[in-house]
Amino acid sequence: MSTNGRSCLNLAGGSFGFSAVWWSPEHWGLLPTSTLSGSSSLSAAFAPKSFSTLKEGVECMTGTGIQFREVLSLDQATKASLVSLLVRVVNDGAAVGFLAPLDPNAAEAYWARLPRTDARLIVASVGGTVVGTAQVHLAGQANGRHRAEIAKVLVDPSWRRQGIGRAIIAQAEEVARSHGRTTLILDTREGDPSNQLYRTSGWREIGRIPEYARSSTGELHATVIYAKWDEPKA
């Protein structure tokens, strides 16, 4: 399959002892299968969809044509695709900071501010169309340079339950760690499927804030706060 001028080679990375390949213009390398088991990485549910890497270093979910990459600046096509993705996800009912129906101009204004040095952006795409995204917000406070928040984890409604969300979370964690961030936080609406994704990806529930965010129906919902951190070395 050819996507965006690059081929998704069927290298079956797992057979080489690698379940995933992380790449960005700044960071790229192989994640040995051994580092991907356990709480902080890809789950058994995701593992069968192994990764291969393209010559250019773009990560590719084997057999699916889905490419993952960190983008350091947005070209027009990727921005337009992200605008469309955000509108579709919000209008589908997600609680990601916006209310439905989302005005595409508001979505465009939002993406115009991204990515930033303190807001790293990961995209999953197929044939140039963005099907998923996530962000890593790096804390800037002097006492918080070890912290990051994972935010705006979005998968296109027609591409769900294929492991994209889990893969993006794993990669967002890798981006955070590549910036020395060892304490990670995120929150998501109580009762949403995302809770199951985070719980099965090694995130610990820290607590809930009632009446946190309003939905487009006007109802107030609680948010669930999750965290993941490196235990201090004994």
Ligand SMILES: CC(C)(COP(=O)(O)OP(=O)(O)OC[C@H]1O[C@@H](n2cnc3c(N)ncnc32)[C@H](O)[C@@H]1OP(=O)(O)O)[C@@H](O)C(=O)NCCC(=O)NCCS
């Ligand atoms: C949450 C979201 C990112 C998941 O994306 P996805 O690509 O469908 O997730 P995956 O396929 O990787 O699923 C991973 C796991 O999450 C859980 N999960 C995902 N969707 C689920 C659903 N609808 N019902 C129950 N569990 C679900 C399952 O445990 C799943 O593993 P399984 O498929 O082996 O059972 C996607 O539903 C989404 O974009 N939601 C709207 C935006 C949002 O709420 N984002 C999170 C807040 S920032």
